[in-house]
Amino acid sequence: MKEKEFINIIKDLLNSKYIGDDCAYLKDLGITITHDSLVEDIHFKMDYITPYQLGYKSVMVNLSDIAASGAQPAYLTVSLSIPSDITKEWIKEFYEGCKIACANNIEIVGGDITGSDKIYISICAIGKTKERNISSRKNAQIGQKVIVSGIHGSSAAGLKLLSKNQNEPHKLLKSHLEPKAQIEFGEYIAKNVNVQYAMMDTSDGLAEALSTIANESNVLLEIDFDKIPHDEEIEIFKNWQDLVLFGGEDYQLVATVPEELNFGTKIGQVKTGLGVDIKYSDKKIHYTKSDIDKNIFNHFNQ
Amino acid sequence: MKEKEFINIIKDLLNSKYIGDDCAYLKDLGITITHDSLVEDIHFKMDYITPYQLGYKSVMVNLSDIAASGAQPAYLTVSLSIPSDITKEWIKEFYEGCKIACANNIEIVGGDITGSDKIYISICAIGKTKERNISSRKNAQIGQKVIVSGIHGSSAAGLKLLSKNQNEPHKLLKSHLEPKAQIEFGEYIAKNVNVQYAMMDTSDGLAEALSTIANESNVLLEIDFDKIPHDEEIEIFKNWQDLVLFGGEDYQLVATVPEELNFGTKIGQVKTGLGVDIKYSDKKIHYTKSDIDKNIFNHFNQ
Numbered sequence: 268m269k270e271k272e273f274i275n276i277i278k279d280l281l282n283s284k285y286i287g288d289d290c291a292y293l294k295d296l297g298i299t300i301t302h303d304s305l306v307e308d309i310h311f312k313m314d315y316i317t318p319y320q321l322g323y324k325s326v327m328v329n330l331s332d333i334a335a336s337g338a339q340p341a342y343l344t345v346s347l348s349i350p351s352d353i354t355k356e357w358i359k360e361f362y363e364g365c366k367i368a369c370a371n372n373i374e375i376v377g378g379d380i381t382g383s384d385k386i387y388i389s390i391c392a393i394g395k396t397k398e399r400n401i402s403s404r405k406n407a408q409i410g411q412k413v414i415v416s417g418i419h420g421s422s423a424a425g426l427k428l429l430s431k432n433q434n435e436p437h438k439l440l441k442s443h444l445e446p447k448a449q450i451e452f453g454e455y456i457a458k459n460v461n462v463q464y465a466m467m468d469t470s471d472g473l474a475e476a477l478s479t480i481a482n483e484s485n486v487l488l489e490i491d492f493d494k495i496p497h498d499e500e501i502e503i504f505k506n507w508q509d510l511v512l513f514g515g516e517d518y519q520l521v522a523t524v525p526e527e528l529n530f531g532t533k534i535g536q537v538k539t540g541l542g543v544d545i546k547y548s549d550k551k552i553h554y555t556k557s558d559i560d561k562n563i564f565n566h567f568n569q
Numbered sequence: 570m571k572e573k574e575f576i577n578i579i580k581d582l583l584n585s586k587y588i589g590d591d592c593a594y595l596k597d598l599g600i601t602i603t604h605d606s607l608v609e610d611i612h613f614k615m616d617y618i619t620p621y622q623l624g625y626k627s628v629m630v631n632l633s634d635i636a637a638s639g640a641q642p643a644y645l646t647v648s649l650s651i652p653s654d655i656t657k658e659w660i661k662e663f664y665e666g667c668k669i670a671c672a673n674n675i676e677i678v679g680g681d682i683t684g685s686d687k688i689y690i691s692i693c694a695i696g697k698t699k700e701r702n703i704s705s706r707k708n709a710q711i712g713q714k715v716i717v718s719g720i721h722g723s724s725a726a727g728l729k730l731l732s733k734n735q736n737e738p739h740k741l742l743k744s745h746l747e748p749k750a751q752i753e754f755g756e757y758i759a760k761n762v763n764v765q766y767a768m769m770d771t772s773d774g775l776a777e778a779l780s781t782i783a784n785e786s787n788v789l790l791e792i793d794f795d796k797i798p799h800d801e802e803i804e805i806f807k808n809w810q811d812l813v814l815f816g817g818e819d820y821q822l823v824a825t826v827p828e829e830l831n832f833g834t835k836i837g838q839v840k841t842g843l844g845v846d847i848k849y850s851d852k853k854i855h856y857t858k859s860d861i862d863k864n865i866f867n868h869f870n871q
Contacts, residue, residue, distance in 0.1 A: 269653075270682060270683075272657065273657070273660050273682050274682060276657055276660050276661055276664070277660065277664050277682070280661060280664045280665065280668065281664065281668060281676075281677050283676055283677060283678060285676070285678035285679060286677075286678065286679060289679075290679065291644075291646070291678035291679040293644060293678065293695075296598055296599065296600060296643075296644075296695070296697070297598065298598060298600075300644070300646060300678065300679060300693075300695070301646075301679060302646035302647075302648050302679055302680045302681060302691070302693055303648065303681050304648040304650055304681060304683055304689070304691055306650050306683055306684065306685045306689070308686070309650075309683060309684050309685055310683070341598075342593075342595060342598075342602070344593070344602060344603075344604035344693055345604075346604050346605065346606040346691045348606055348608050348611075348689065351571075355574065355575070355578055358575050358578050358579065359578055359582060362578070362579050362582045362583065363582065366582065366583060374583075374585055374587070375583050375585060375588075376585060376587035376588065376593035376595065376602065377587060377588060377591075377592070377593040377602060377603060377604055378604045379604060379605050379606060380572060380575050380576060380579070381572075381606055381608055381611060381612070382608070382611050383608045383611055383687075383689070384610070384686065384687060385685075385686060385687075387606070387608070387650065387685070387689045387691070389604070389606060389648050389689075389691030391602075391604050391646055391693035393595075393598070393602070395598070
């Protein structure tokens with residue numbers, strides 16, 4: 268994967284303790300910070316997403332990373348680059364989507380707007396860490412259980428429908444076009460877990476998040492596939508199990524927490540070993556990091 | 570100007586007290602934050618800038634905004650979108666430029682890397698406000714003097730040379746390709762001025778910065794053109810006075826400070842009235858906001 272190779276070059280060169288998690292935890296400032304970009308025709312196509320949905324989703328993508336850190340999303344900056352044919356109405360709708368995604372307690376405080384050939388959206392989000400126990404993907408502890416915040420595979424199923432110009436089932440399309448960051452889930456964990464724990468969002472798929480936590484924490488995650496929640500409607504696809512495991516952009520959270528925490532949906536266990544074991548009703552498959560990397564949707568390989 | 574129209578739509582919609590200055594001052598976190606993007610073929614062309622210079626300049630552009638706020642630049646996130654033909658060597662050189670621009674006291678703590686058709690760089694910078702008096706473009710006070718940190722017009726002169734494939738004078742090219750944020754100048758002002766004051770960088774040209782301060786602070790800035798420092802070599806251009814006033818990307822700082830502060834180069838005075846008066850040896854021209862806006866290089870009008 269070219270993207271991962273590039274990230275390794277950058278990590279080696281910058282030699283920063285902060286690079287590795289989706290958010291950097293800046294203790295001296297009491298914040299976590301994340302920065303993600305969405306590029307037209309790579310991450311989205313204007314054929315099927317409205318300006319409102321694009322604004323909404325761009326914000327949610329970044330709030331999701333803050334939620335995964337355990338921090339309280341507080342501030343955003345939005346940098347938007349747009350072709351010259353973009354209208355005032357488009358801009359208004361886009362920012363209305365951003366504003367709705369921010370609800371009443373998150374504020375857009377800056378950014379810029381420039382020209383470009385295609386639409387580029389780059390958002391930086393800041394979360395407050397006060398009175399929160401901040402996660403790290405390196406911190407899964409043997410004996411903890413693995414929990415998730417919601418259903419998996421719907422966003423990838425929605426994208427498949429959109430790419431075939433299908434408009435039903437609407438809720439699958441909506442999962443892809445208007446995902447919701449699991450802010451309350453992250454908040455509950457960060458306020459109620461008082462030991463080290465791992466938490467990530469499933470932006471690149473559930474299996475990728477599990478694999479990253481397993482490899483960064485040097486543990487084995489034993490997952491019971493039948494316990495992973497999914498919407499039955501995705502079973503219209505032959506390979507729906509792949510959508511559940513490898514489909515991206517559900518923006519659910521996955522966390523390793525003490526067994527006694529009565530919260531979320533338990534899908535597995537943290538054990539000694541390395542990688543991810545997935546138990547199906549009739550078999551168990553071991554996935555190494557490279558097995559999972561091969562299945563991840565990669566924007567560089569399109 | 571389409572860009573300004575869009576900004577007004579966004580301001581109206583978001584109704585945020587933070588939007589207006591180049592940096593947002595988040596008092597509860599003790600930071601200022603800025604976020605600017607550079608787009609290939611809009612803000613730069615790979616024909617004449619090296620990956621190292623591009624990384625260096627992209628960082629400096631954002632550090633300049635933090636310096637203008639009066640804060641101490643501390644952290645950056647870098648989001649980079651690149652076409653599939655970009656090599657590992659390119660990535661390494663680009664981040665080497667970023668790292669050198671950060672020196673030893675500013676750290677890149679995160680960001681992302683994605684695919685795209687063209688190169689797109691989006692950087693978010695954070696400055697610490699502790700023990701600093703933070704500026705606002707709204708805060709120029711009548712009776713203050715107007716000072717600048719250095720020479721003006723060299724970057725625009727360098728760009729003119731580059732666009733004609735000329736390689737001399739080298740220092741003009743370097744002004745454009747490797748501008749230096751005036752961090753120490755900003756620091757001195759923020760630590761030694763203890764009244765309200767305005768400070769901006771000259772990313773969009775000196776006249777634009779003066780006009781913005783004048784209009785946001787509701788004052789007249791009376792400027793003595795002959796006192797504005799410039800490199801004599803730019804006088805090879807017939808319209809070199811325009812380069813000094815309207816040429817962008819010098820990334821110098823302009824500030825309004827008490828008369829008694831013995832620092833910087835005085836170029837004028839804050840008076841009652843509105844707009845910018847520029848005194849030349851033989852005449853005085855009054856520039857309204859719209860006069861200046863018409864002369865500003867606008868990325869949307871290319």
